Amino acid sequence: MKIKTLFKTIFCAGLVLTLVLYLCHLYGNYIEKTQEPITGYTYNGFKEKSNYKSSNTILITYKSKQYALHTGDRILDKIKSGYFPKLYYSSKTDYLFFEGDYLPVGYAQAALIFTFIFSGIGTLIWRQQLDDDISKM
Secondary structure, eight states: OBHHHHHHHHHHHHHHHHHHHHHHHHHHHHHHHHSOOOOSEEEEEEEOOSSTTSOEEEEEEETTEEEEEEEOHHHHHHHHTTOOOOEEEETTTTEEEETTOSSOHHHHHHHHHHHHHHHHHHHHHTGGGTTSBGGGO
16 A cells, blocks of 8 residues: 555545544534423432543432443533533433533534644655555554
8 A cells, every 4th residue: 555545545434434534523422402301300419520541420310220421520510510511312322411412513613733743744754655565664
C-alpha cells in the first residue's frame, strides 16, 4: 500500500466516523424535540469520579430498571445545587440521558479536526515519499 493511499483511507474513515457521530448527535436532538421529558423516575444518588479519567455516575430507576448515567461535572454541579436537568428516554436503544447529553457535538468536531490535522500533517511530512510503499515510512 502506498503512503498516499494510507492517508486517503484514514481521511475517508475519519469523515465516516465524523458523520456517524454527528448523526447520533442529531438523533439525540430529535428525541428531545419530539418527546416530553420523562417523569416517574427515582433518583438514587450519585457517585463522584474517583480520578480524572473516570466520570461521575448518577443513579436513576425508571420503569423498574436501574440506570447508571455517566456524566461530567457540569450536570453533577446542577444536581448538587438542587436543579435536576430534564431526562429523556430513547426506547429504541433503551437509553436514558440528560438534556443535551445524548452525544455532545464535540465528539464529532474532535473527530473532524483530528481527521484534517492528521491527514494534512502526514501529507506534509511525507510529501516527497507519497508514492513509496508504506513499509518505507
